[in-house]
Amino acid sequence: MKQQGILAVVSGFSGAGKGTIMKALLEKYDNYALSISATTRKPREGEVHGREYFFLTVDEFETLIANDQLIEHARYVNNYYGTPRSYVEEKMAEGKDVILEIEIQGALKVKEKFPETLLVFVVPPTAEDLKNRLVGRGTETMEVIEDRMNRAIEEAEVMDSYDYILVNETVEKAVEDLHNLIQSQHMKAENNEARIKQMKEELHAIVGK
Ligand code: 5GP
Numbered sequence: 001m002k003q004q005g006i007l008a009v010v011s012g013f014s015g016a017g018k019g020t021i022m023k024a025l026l027e028k029y030d031n032y033a034l035s036i037s038a039t040t041r042k043p044r045e046g047e048v049h050g051r052e053y054f055f056l057t058v059d060e061f062e063t064l065i066a067n068d069q070l071i072e073h074a075r076y077v078n079n080y081y082g083t084p085r086s087y088v089e090e091k092m093a094e095g096k097d098v099i100l101e102i103e104i105q106g107a108l109k110v111k112e113k114f115p116e117t118l119l120v121f122v123v124p125p126t127a128e129d130l131k132n133r134l135v136g137r138g139t140e141t142m143e144v145i146e147d148r149m150n151r152a153i154e155e156a157e158v159m160d161s162y163d164y165i166l167v168n169e170t171v172e173k174a175v176e177d178l179h180n181l182i183q184s185q186h187m188k189a190e191n192n193e194a195r196i197k198q199m200k201e202e203l204h205a206i207v208g209k
Pocket residue numbers: 011012013014037038041072073074076081082083084101102103104105106107
């Protein structure tokens with residue numbers, strides 16, 4: 001009996017290490033599909049169109065919104081970000097567990113539309129670690145880093161809307177924790193309706209009632 005895939009949203013402060021965790025998870029396990037978002041942000045050095053993001057103009061992005069081709073979209077630090085609908089729907093139907101790495105406003109919209117979505121929020125062990133990682137990445141100006149630290153303060157206010165908080169101490173442990181969380185979702189009763197129905201039918205058939 002093939003189960004539909006789980007939809008999991010992974011959010012976290014910018015610099016919490018989500019990207020690294022996601023990469024390691026996808027390398028280790030083959031049942032995950034990571035959704036590639038559309039954005040109007042400019043590519044960072046080394047980023048490739050269609051791999052990290054679909055880099056679009058504001059006009060192109062607004063056309064996707066108008067055509068209902070995004071599951072959700074949000075503005076984050078002056079840019080649009082959104083999740084293309086078709087990839088997510090196809091992969092879930094194939095039984096893949098689909099992960100959206102998106103920020104908090106988008107996460108809450110997805111949960112509203114699909115209440116069975118698993119919401120995981122990744123945090124570094126301390127706020128100091130966060131600042132150090134943002135500075136160490138060397139890809140952002142001090143101004144952007146400050147924006148992102150301020151944004152973290154706002155996001156901390158709504159972190160408790162998530163189902164789980166995942167503390168990123170080491171990549172290996174974070175990958176295992178995330179994998180276990182998503183896999184346990186498959187065992188939830190609400191994700192096993194077909195199995196429950198079949199079990200009832202089999203019981204009735206055996207007992208003859
Ligand atoms: P960055 O510019 O650092 O790649 O991403 C900035 C923020 O946008 C991150 O918190 C990231 O998770 C979020 N983000 C990326 N894609 C999407 C998306 O499709 N929708 C929403 N709502 N947020 C996204």
